[in-house]
């Protein structure tokens with residue numbers, strides 16, 4: 668979506684993806700159906716997140732749920748609102764949502780290069796120098812969209828945290844945002860100790876906005892909470 672938006676604003680955009688397949692995490696989302704968004708306004712989403720909702724304000728104001736649906740439907744993917752208010756593709760196939768996002772980026776003029784693992788990013792003057800296992804790219808601006816650390820098999824190994832920090836962003840301690848739990852786990856959750864979070868999914872957030880020429884995309888948004896949610 669970031670690649671599509673930047674390209675639609677006339678930027679020259681290059682999206683680098685570690686995996687051969689694009690959007691692997693989207694394919695497993697919503698039990699492979701992809702819960703695209705919720706049938707409500709921005710205010711309702713913000714308040715559903717409690718005191719942390721404020722953090723979502725600017726992102727949701729820039730891209731409210733209705734606009735997300737318009738963009739997905741613009742690529743020929745029909746959507747439906749279920750009785751819970753959750754919005755899914757009519758096909759119940761997450762791959763249709765993934766394809767819509769890829770097509771949005773491509774039709775806006777972005778170039779996508781799969782199988783490019785970013786290993787190092789350096790800044791020299793006003794230019795970023797991005798090194799992958801096979802190539803070197805230079806750009807004026809970059810968006811880091813490497814995701815969090817959950818499900819590392821999807822390619823999301825938390826690579827973006829170090830780059831965010833390297834360029835002056837503060838990285839807060841990562842703590843779980845998505846975790847299935849059963850009532851019997853309540854006690855453990857209640858006595859949750861931050862020092863024991865390494866083995867469970869976690870997230871953090873950094874960002875930026877593209878300027879002229881190439882924008883390299885690597886970076887995150889927190890995984891949608893499905894059950895327990897704390898920090």
Ligand SMILES: Cc1cc2nc3c(=O)[nH]c(=O)nc-3n(C[C@H](O)[C@H](O)[C@H](O)COP(=O)(O)OP(=O)(O)OC[C@H]3O[C@@H](n4cnc5c(N)ncnc54)[C@H](O)[C@@H]3O)c2cc1C
Pocket residue numbers: 683684685686689690691692693695696697698701702703704783784785786812813814815817818821822823824825826827885886887888889890891
């Ligand atoms: C089981 C599960 C179910 C979910 N269900 C839903 C749902 O129904 N609805 C919903 O809205 N959300 C759902 N989510 C959350 C949603 O999938 C994530 O919030 C979303 O995928 C985050 O998008 P992202 O672009 O920030 O990161 P990701 O989708 O994680 O993408 C980051 C990409 O960066 C790539 N990358 C990482 N490091 C590098 C590197 N060094 N070089 C190059 N590329 C790199 C990765 O390979 C990956 O493809 C679910 C998550 C999980 C795990």
